[in-house]
Amino acid sequence: MRLEQRDSYLRRFASRVRELRQDDRGAWIALEASAFYPTSGGQPHDTGRLAGAAVTDVALADGEVWHRLEGPAPEPGSEVEGVIDWDRRYRHMQRHSAQHLLSQAFVRVSAGFDTRSVSLRGSDCTLDLAGEPDDDALTAAEELVNTFAYAALPIVSFEVDERDVGDYPLRRAPKVRGRIRLVAMGDLEVAACGGTHLAGTAEAAPIKLLGSERVRGGLRRVTFRAGWDALDDYRAKHALAAGLVRRFSAPLPEVASRVERLEADAAEARAALRAERGERADELAERLLTGAGERGGVRLVAAEVDPAMLEPLSELLMQREATVALLAAREGARAQLSFVRGPGSSVDVLPALRAALSELGGRGGGKPERAQGAGPNVDAVERALRSAVEALALP
Numbered sequence: 220m221r222l223e224q225r226d227s228y229l230r231r232f233a234s235r236v237r238e239l240r241q242d243d244r245g246a247w248i249a250l251e252a253s254a255f256y257p258t259s260g261g262q263p264h265d266t267g268r269l270a271g272a273a274v275t276d277v278a279l280a281d282g283e284v285w286h287r288l289e290g291p292a293p294e295p296g297s298e299v300e301g302v303i304d305w306d307r308r309y310r311h312m313q314r315h316s317a318q319h320l321l322s323q324a325f326v327r328v329s330a331g332f333d334t335r336s337v338s339l340r341g342s343d344c345t346l347d348l349a350g351e352p353d354d355d356a357l358t359a360a361e362e363l364v365n366t367f368a369y370a371a372l373p374i375v376s377f378e379v380d381e382r383d384v385g386d387y388p389l390r391r392a393p394k395v396r397g398r399i400r401l402v403a404m405g406d407l408e409v410a411a412c413g414g415t416h417l418a419g420t421a422e423a424a425p426i427k428l429l430g431s432e433r434v435r436g437g438l439r440r441v442t443f444r445a446g447w448d449a450l451d452d453y454r455a456k457h458a459l460a461a462g463l464v465r466r467f468s469a470p471l472p473e474v475a476s477r478v479e480r481l482e483a484d485a486a487e488a489r490a491a492l493r494a495e496r497g498e499r500a501d502e503l504a505e506r507l508l509t510g511a512g513e514r515g516g517v518r519l520v521a522a523e524v525d526p527a528m529l530e531p532l533s534e535l536l537m538q539r540e541a542t543v544a545l546l547a548a549r550e551g552a553r554a555q556l557s558f559v560r561g562p563g564s565s566v567d568v569l570p571a572l573r574a575a576l577s578e579l580g581g582r583g584g585g586k587p588e589r590a591q592g593a594g595p596n597v598d599a600v601e602r603a604l605r606s607a608v609e610a611l612a613l614p
Contacts, residue, residue: 246292313446372405500531515613574610578603
């Protein structure tokens with residue numbers, strides 16, 4: 220076993236440089252013995268320092284551990300000290316041990332909830348499970364996995380020959396041959412695994428499920444956090460909850476009902492605002508149509524309007540027979556355009572939009588009956604509308 224597989228708590232070690240290689244990413248070195256974990260099995264690599272240079276990547280190739288360095292690379296044969304980034308390593312140990320416990324919890328809830336793949340790349344870790352566990356199964360698994368953790372079971376690793384693997388109740392068959400490293404968590408879980416692990420299950424606690432979703436292959440992806448990552452998540456959510464309690468001047472159990480009332484009030488206010496805008500849009504549409512001239516058999520409206528009226532006016536004028544409307548609005552540092560035609564008209568408004576956008580320095584698109592766009596040259600709105608009218612080429 221490698222150094223980190225013998226002792227996952229090893230933070231410093233000394234070794235000699237066996238080989239140095241260079242590629243387009245920089246220097247890579249191999250050591251006579253290394254405690255850096257290389258990316259494997261869903262668990263990310265360690266980081267840290269070697270001979271003072273930062274270790275930014277660790278990879279396993281043909282049984283050799285290679286370390287990507289940022290900084291001066293030591294020469295082959297030189298003795299170096301390695302220092303592991305302990306916070307990163309320990310969180311990986313918590314995630315990985317928690318994953319074993321959680322996978323075991325799911326198969327104990329139902330034998331069909333088999334773990335097909337895992338990802339431990341970040342604080343939010345995932346299991347992809349067969350068997351479609353429902354909410355009740357997720358709750359049962361969460362309670363069970365924390366029962367396992369708080370039992371404070373010892374976690375040990377050891378090697379066996381592949382012909383002896385059948386003597387152990389493995390959750391799944393090993394993927395390697397020859398000498399096989401097994402990780403045992405009390406009499407609860409035994410699995411073939413090359414990753415770093417805790418000394419006891421209690422160090423993985425608490426283990427919190429955050430949600431699930433369906434993914435390809437008919438699998439259910441369960442997201443979880445463990446140990447310090449779970450505490451970070453709780454701390455953030457507690458701060459959010461405390462802020463809501465202060466904001467609403469209400470105890471936490473009442474915050475949800477307060478939010479529901481606010482949502483209802485907001486929905487009522489939005490409905491009233493839509494109704495008011497609809498009335499205003501009706502009135503404005505009639506005024507614009509009254510003042511519109513007729514060209515080429517259509518009533519042509521070209522006007523700058525309030526930004527709040529742009530959408531409702533477009534909807535109304537698009538329903539008016541033999542009408543073409545070229546509407547513009549200025550909102551902040553952007554000018555918006557909405558060009559539409561009503562039934563009974565074959566006018567294509569896209570050429571008008573392109574002409575207007577060339578004046579506004581903007582972009583847009585649409586269909587012959589409705590096109591929209593925007594641009595930053597807000598001072599050119601009047602010129603843009605004139606160019607749009609000319610581009611229609613109506614007699």
